[in-house]
Amino acid sequence: MDIFVNLTIAGLATGMMYYLLSSGLSLIYGLMGVLNFAHGSVFMYGCYAGVYTFSKTGNFALGIIAAVVVGAIVGWVMERVVISKVYGQHLAQMLLTTGLMLLLNELIKIPFGSNILPAFQPESLQSSWQVGEVVIVKYRVFLIVLGLIVAVILNAIMSKTKLGMTVRAGVQNPEMVQVLGINIKKVFSFVFLLGSALSALGGALMAPALGAVNPEIGLMYQMTGFMVVVIGGMGSLTGTLLSALLVGLASSYTAYVYPDAATAVIVIVMIVVLLIKPSGLFGKGAE
Amino acid sequence: MPDKLILKVKDMETHIGQYHILQGVNLEVPEGHVTVLIGRNGAGKTTTLRSIIGLTPPSKGSVEFNGQMIHGLPPYTIALKGMALVPEDQGIFSTLTVEENFKIAMQKEDKVTLERKDWILDVFPDLKPKLKQKAGGLSGGQKQMLSIGRSLVNDNKLLLIDEPSKGLAPIMVETLANAIKQIKSHTTVVLVEQNFWLASAVGERYYIIDDGQTVHEGVMEDLIKDKVLQQRYLGIGTKE
Ligand SMILES: Nc1ncnc2c1ncn2[C@@H]1O[C@H](COP(=O)(O)OP(=O)(O)OP(=O)(O)O)[C@@H](O)[C@H]1O
């Protein structure tokens, strides 16, 4: 029983990080049909920015802020310099963002090398709570709470503001949004920046849970991010949240029983969901 | 004295991919009237409207709207100059509520705009009780009213409507005809319509588009009398 509770908390914590990683990916695709293969690299830059800043300043919050800023800047430059030039050209987008991923993965090695960089949790979150038989790791609870806060804020933006309304409408019919007098490219640029910042935030928070980071992490999380988005349904934040938690839990339980299958189980979840509902849990093809 | 022209399309040509879809469209739309575009399936009526508002930008020719050249501008800029489109598929945001569909269209939320919205809800009273519901749940006719209503919420000078009668029951088509007659007093309308009854009920001037070109124009009453023209370009009048 205590094992089950622990695995559940671990799975939810990882799931929340998957949510931060994937929400931007989902909106970017939903709005403009852009498959961003460099999104995982932004996550990885978030890891490094957070870990490095924390190690230099001893201030964990500062590390998180640094990661968000780095993510926003990298995302903004990427969108302005590369992606905005190839709107509507899917093959060019795929090739260019893949190129960007390779470039970003190499660039990070210049200051940090290709070896692993250890990542620490802040002292105040290192301990655990003992509740009866169950040991609850504080850092995981911290991740869940923070993830929930972000989810609530994003949800409020999407449902209450005109920007959110525009994004929801744009995911469904970008052409019509334009015809109503809205410059959808501007909306998209902002969403891209926001999505990149969230991905980097996820990276900075995830790194201490992993214990160490390396440049290859970008590619690994890129694949996970895509799978989460596909399972949840492109363009739906609610779908992304559910899917991220589902994937986090599934891999957490599997990792306990059979560690080698922790990634394979995500693929299995994806196949099962797509067989039942090809557009994903909350995909737009589903009316 | 001739009316002021709100829209003047000259020798417009449009390519979509490698296809040469429009090959010379000429239109002169007088302010304050309903101009109808008719023509067979696939003649290029939809592409004409989409080219005017910039969704499929013309590759040749010119589009003058309210005294300004607008061809080559992005659709949102053209829309902000006072043009609106009610597309063939209605373009309703089904995941948004009816109210949100209005809200996203509003360029301003000032008193005049809100008054205009009240007026729209008087023209389409069916929408009133549905404001808080998801637009996806509306009936086909209600969706069409929402689409037209939404396009009226700003102070537009020109409204392009693409086959609004498509898939509607005859009683709804009558409602639509009345609505367009009311709209006419506020906004100039260019209406693509295959339903000849609706076209003749509201249209004042007509253009016939065939094979991507405007081939005929005139006053609606003349077309109503001209069975030969109707049969040649519209395929009507064969039965009866
Ligand atoms: N995206 C596209 N790619 C290729 N051909 C297209 C595209 N859009 C339209 N066409 C072609 O252009 C021609 C004109 O199409 P358009 O939709 O403008 O006709 P229409 O007069 O509106 O027809 P309908 O009465 O069926 O609505 C058709 O032959 C159509 O097949």
Ligand SMILES: [Mg+2]
């Ligand atoms: Mg058409």
